[in-house]
Amino acid sequence: MGIADKINKERLREHFEDLAKIGYISEKEGNIRLPLTPAERAAAELVKGYMESAGLETRYDQFGNLFGLLPGSDPEAKKVMSGSHIDTVINGGRFDGTVGTLSAIEALQTIKENGIPHKHTIEACVFLSEESARFGGGTLGSQAYIGRFKRSDLDRLKDKDGVTIAQALAENGFDPDKIESVKGDPSKIKCFVELHIEQSIILEESGIPIGVVDQIAAPTNLRLTIKGRAGHAGATPMWLRRDPFAAAAEIVLEVERIAQTIGKETVGTVGEVYVKPNAINVIPGEVVLGLDIRDVTYDRKQAAVKHVLDFAQEVAARRHVTIDVDMIVDLAPEKTNKDIVSLISATCDKLGINHMNITSGAYHDALNMAAITDIGMIFVPSIKGISHAPEEFTPFDDIFRGAQVLAEVLAELAK
Ligand code: GLV
Ligand code: MN
Ligand code: MN
Numbered sequence: 552m553g554i555a556d557k558i559n560k561e562r563l564r565e566h567f568e569d570l571a572k573i574g575y576i577s578e579k580e581g582n583i584r585l586p587l588t589p590a591e592r593a594a595a596e597l598v599k600g601y602m603e604s605a606g607l608e609t610r611y612d613q614f615g616n617l618f619g620l621l622p623g624s625d626p627e628a629k630k631v632m633s634g635s636h637i638d639t640v641i642n643g644g645r646f647d648g649t650v651g652t653l654s655a656i657e658a659l660q661t662i663k664e665n666g667i668p669h670k671h672t673i674e675a676c677v678f679l680s681e682e683s684a685r686f687g688g689g690t691l692g693s694q695a696y697i698g699r700f701k702r703s704d705l706d707r708l709k710d711k712d713g714v715t716i717a718q719a720l721a722e723n724g725f726d727p728d729k730i731e732s733v734k735g736d737p738s739k740i741k742c743f744v745e746l747h748i749e750q751s752i753i754l755e756e757s758g759i760p761i762g763v764v765d766q767i768a769a770p771t772n773l774r775l776t777i778k779g780r781a782g783h784a785g786a787t788p789m790w791l792r793r794d795p796f797a798a799a800a801e802i803v804l805e806v807e808r809i810a811q812t813i814g815k816e817t818v819g820t821v822g823e824v825y826v827k828p829n830a831i832n833v834i835p836g837e838v839v840l841g842l843d844i845r846d847v848t849y850d851r852k853q854a855a856v857k858h859v860l861d862f863a864q865e866v867a868a869r870r871h872v873t874i875d876v877d878m879i880v881d882l883a884p885e886k887t888n889k890d891i892v893s894l895i896s897a898t899c900d901k902l903g904i905n906h907m908n909i910t911s912g913a914y915h916d917a918l919n920m921a922a923i924t925d926i927g928m929i930f931v932p933s934i935k936g937i938s939h940a941p942e943e944f945t946p947f948d949d950i951f952r953g954a955q956v957l958a959e960v961l962a963e964l965a966k
Contacts, residue, residue: 554658554962555902555955557665563657563954564947566601570594570637570653571645581941584639586680586691587615587719594637598652598677605660607675613729614695615679615720621659623672623965629741630672631965632924633658633957636681636692636916643682644943650931650950651746651957652677658958662965669965671741678916685710687823687841688772688880693916697923698734705730708879711825735923742891742964743920744927746957748945750913752936760952762909762930763895767918768816769882770845771856774823775802775863779872781828781836793871795838796826805862806842814851818912819844819859847910849883856881885918891927891960898959904952913938929956 574582574590584591595617602609607619623630635651655675662669678692686708694700705717705727717727749755754762779795803821810819823841842859846852860876867874892908899906909930917926931953934944 554661554665554667554958557661558657558951558955558958559661560951563653563951566653566657567649567947567950570597570649573597574639576642579941581642581644582639583641583643584637585641585685586638586682587685587723591638592723595677598637598656601653601656602675605656606663607656607659611725612733613720613725613727614692614733615723615725616692616696616733617677619656619659619675621663621673623669625670628671629739630674631741631961632674632676632743632920633745633961634676634678635745635747636678638680638682638684640682640684640939642941643939644941646748646933646943646945647750647938648681648747650748650945650953654746654950654954654957657954658961661958662962667962669962671965673961673965681916683772683843683880686716687774689770690880690882690914690916690919691716693919695730695733696735697919699919700730702728702730737923740924742888742925742927743917744891744929744957744960744964745915745917746929746931746953747915748938748943749909749930749933750936750938751933753909754907754930754932755934755936757907759905759907760932760949761899761904761906761956763892763899763906764887764911764928764930765892765908766847766886767884767911767915767928768845768847769849769852769884769918770843770880770914771852771878772880773842774877774879775840775842776875776877777838777840777867777872779836779870780834782834784832784834787834792834794834795872796835798866798870798872799824799838799840801866802840802859802863806844806859809855809858810844813855814846814848816848816910816912817844817846817851817855819855845912845914847884882914882918885921885926887927888925891925894963895927895929895956895960898956898963902955902959904956927960929953929960
């Protein structure tokens with residue numbers, strides 16, 4: 552019997568269901584666990600408890616990332632890392648991030664309980680703020696871990712109420728001035744493997760339960776602040792207006808148009824809009840748009856972003872509004888490591904599980920980890936391809952199968 556047969560299916564199910572209760576609003580409104588809010592912190596403490604019960608050595612870093620260490624027999628050997636995130640989007644589902652987080656812990660617990668020998672230390676990790684829902688940019692915890700943030704970045708990243716991530720960290724007992732200490736040491740890391748739901752429809756449509764990720768698309772997230780002139784909706788003639796919302800509307804449609812035309816894998820979304828003062832009889836004075844443009848090709852993504860920014864300035868000149876650009880996150884796509892891809896595929900073959908190579912349109916913490924180590928990703932199906940919504944669903948048997956593959960892969964990498 553291999554480690555796959557030793558995974559405690561009921562324990563994994565129980566952990567999954569208990570974590571899903573945190574930040575749960577209703578069937579229609581799903582879950583809300585925005586980073587560094589009480590719900591998300593409660594979820595982190597619950598998961599820390601699971602790590603402790605598994606016998607892992609736990610710690611938070613000063614960015615709120617959570618780690619659980621299972622020491623290997625050779626302290627000099629580089630560590631194998633695995634994990635994901637537990638924050639959600641606004642009105643998100645129960646599966647995004649939690650599946651990979653809990654499966655990594657279950658894998659480590661199974662390895663420990665069964666005394667499976669491993670030279671390499673294995674570390675489960677939960678990265679803070681993988682979602683962009685609060686601070687406008689995603690994968691923040693893993694970006695901090697790979698050393699991409701300076702102290703000043705923590706003042707730059709703000710939520711919609713103007714609370715900076717530095718303030719939110721301090722409110723939760725973390726020290727933003729110690730951002731340097733968060734950085735992981737690449738010379739001590741062998742690899743990072745993340746299990747995740749697919750969030751698209753390819754696996755389900757193909758009837759294949761495991762996706763082996765070969766590349767991960769990357770996002771540019773930016774906010775445009777468009778300022779015009781607030782005024783009376785009845786008394787201001789159309790020729791006198793400087794309406795930032797009408798300018799915003801043009802930009803939103805251009806984001807859609809350029810994404811539809813520039814490349815098959817290019818996607819563009821404006822998912823965040825703040826209109827001030829947001830009153831039916833007031834011409835808005837200011838609008839903030841949150842843009843998300845992604846691609847598997849960096850240059851094409853940059854071309855799409857440049858096109859949108861040039862277009863925005865043209866609209867601004869024509870409509871006599873001003874536009875300020877706040878670049879929040881600008882990442883490059885990454886390929887997963889070929890040897891890890893082969894190992895995941897071979898593991899599926901060994902377990903008699905059908906698998907296929909797949910591209911990730913969603914981003915993940917693995918995208919950042921690729922900058923400092925070899926990465927691999929395992930996908931399990933998402934029913935109807937729905938994610939970032941309360942209807943997000945993956946059958947538990949698929950999650951369990953994913954956890955089995957992950958455990959085998961981690962045990963092999965840590966051998
Ligand atoms: C992360 O969840 C993303 O937006 O891809
Ligand atoms: Mn997500
Ligand atoms: Mn996710």
